Amino acid sequence: MAYTVPAIEELVQALRQLPGVGPRSARRMAYALLERKRPAMGELAAALRRADETVSHCQRCNNLSDAPICGLCQSSRRDPRLLCVVETPADVAAIEATGTYDGFYFVLMGHLSPLDGIGPEALGIDRFEALLDQGFEEVILATNPTVEGEATAHFLADLVRMHGLRASRIAHGVPVGGELEYVDRGTLSSALSGRRAIED
Template sequence: MTESFNRLVSELEALPGIGPKLAVRIAYYIFKSPKDTVERLVKTINDVKERVRPCSICFNLTEEEICDICKDLQRDQSVICVVEEPKDIIPIENTHSYNGLYHVLMGAIAPLSGIGPKDLTIDALLERVKKGVKEVIIATDLNVEGETTAIYLSKLLKPLEIKVTRLAQGLPTGSEIEYADEFTLKEAILWRKEMK
């Protein structure tokens, strides 16, 4: 392959979730595409880089100073759901069952990768919480990093005398008990709920 083509392949390979074979396929697709399609792609990438930025309140993605969710006064201003990344907001919004605000940490505490509490937006969260928030829902991942972050946040938030909750752990809907992993099943038994 030519030098320019190889350079594109290496750039694509550096992206998350893209392996060497897929990188070649995408590069070849770009090569075959009409010039205006490629120009549009380049422009779109540039636009994102130039226009999109973190919301100055919650760190969700926005093209303005403040994101649409923070601007929406119809939403419950007394509840904040804390997530690791902006992409975590989308599935929660899709449930249409949450009407509070969000706070994006921009990561999770990961001592092995050198990411400490100071590298996250925790100070900004504390400032927000002090302004009349009643409940913080911690929706970090359930892996080691997410759990560490959740416990850390609860230690910071509890003294402020607000309600601190964590997303429930249990069985996915439509799943069969037989195939559930034992740990999840154990959690589900522990956090069982009374039938209405």
């Protein structure tokens, strides 16, 4: 039977919960922290605790924030005519990095997936609809170009049109099956610039 240290195994299992971290990567990280990076362990633990205690969701756009209303929603420099809907906070960061979009956001924190029990109520659609009555002219649907992302975009487009607003979809410079946070800035910038209206 292989020799194991329970505390190390617990650390490995905790690290495996992170996206993209498999068992071997988690074990390498655990040993690196324990062998050479002991001071970093305290910093990491403190940062995790601080984030857990202070970060929640913006009451307006649902993005991650350390204040009731996030800095993007409070900014007077954003274009009040544009609202961009994305699936995750990482997607907001990816779009902001392009420097080509200056409107507001709404973060769904996922996408419609009936097979997984994720319906409109799980995505805060009531809060999204409340935003639609705040003077926007165009709603850019920037959900991922996956089957679930496309279904979510079509569902949201119907809601947007019911409120008398223009619904557009980011252009497909983004690869099908890809996720926005992994797309390079040039492709994402081009996709945003070439967005198109969603037709009935």
